[in-house]
Amino acid sequence: AQSVTQLDSHVSVSEGTPVLLRCNYSSSYSPSLFWYVQHPNKGLQLLLKYTSAATLVKGINGFEAEFKKSETSFHLTKPSAHMSDAAEYFCVVSDQAGTYKYIFGTGTRLKVLA
Amino acid sequence: NAGVTQTPKFRILKIGQSMTLQCTQDMNHNYMYWYRQDPGMGLKLIYYSVGAGITDKGEVPNGYNVSRSTTEDFPLRLELAAPSQTSVYFCASHSRDRGLEQYFGPGTRLTVT
Numbered sequence: 001a002q003s004v005t006q007l008d009s010h011v012s013v014s015e016g017t018p019v020l021l022r023c024n025y026s027s028s029y030s031p032s033l034f035w036y037v038q039h040p041n042k043g044l045q046l047l048l049k050y051t052s053a054a055t056l057v058k059g060i061n062g063f064e065a066e067f068k069k070s071e072t073s074f075h076l077t078k079p080s081a082h083m084s085d086a087a088e089y090f091c092v093v094s095d096q097a098g099t100y101k102y103i104f105g106t107g108t109r110l111k112v113l114a
Numbered sequence: 115n116a117g118v119t120q121t122p123k124f125r126i127l128k129i130g131q132s133m134t135l136q137c138t139q140d141m142n143h144n145y146m147y148w149y150r151q152d153p154g155m156g157l158k159l160i161y162y163s164v165g166a167g168i169t170d171k172g173e174v175p176n177g178y179n180v181s182r183s184t185t186e187d188f189p190l191r192l193e194l195a196a197p198s199q200t201s202v203y204f205c206a207s208h209s210r211d212r213g214l215e216q217y218f219g220p221g222t223r224l225t226v227t
Binding site: 009032034036041042043044045046049051090094102104105106107 | 118147149154155156157158159204206213214215216217218219220221223
């Protein structure tokens, strides 16, 4: 069975400092992994995805994530936080390409301090 | 493309009332989903559809019904609303052939009192 764990429910960083949001997954197959961002009162927007190509994935707004199979991790990083990055971030796993089985983490709320 | 649209944006229901949440996508996606998001939780799958005329239950289907008569539309019906159905509802879609990422609507915030 597949599952996903976001290790921090809240993360606070100062503007201009690096961001690290942690995600571990469990999957019986080769997983597809996604990070979504949700700004207040908005829908979810795809930041980036891993689907068995390059293990270092670059997304929008300067975010990137590295798929590490040995550690079953897919952590999201950004070198320098911006105030507009304050939002909720969701890690999602799917281990059957093209099916309905997407499992969502419980989310990490990122706060960016001026 | 408008993407995935949902109506209404907000709704307050009394216990026992019924309503339909509308979802439409204009990307010709075959897969469509309904999720609910409760505070501090991830998204839970209510129902999904792999194409017109085909629907199936997700993790939390009780109290809901869906239909998929066209590729574009996937309405969610709440019968006999209960306070436990107070939540934010998201519709999503994706194409099996053009990438695995889901596209989400802006959500419907429903309160049952």
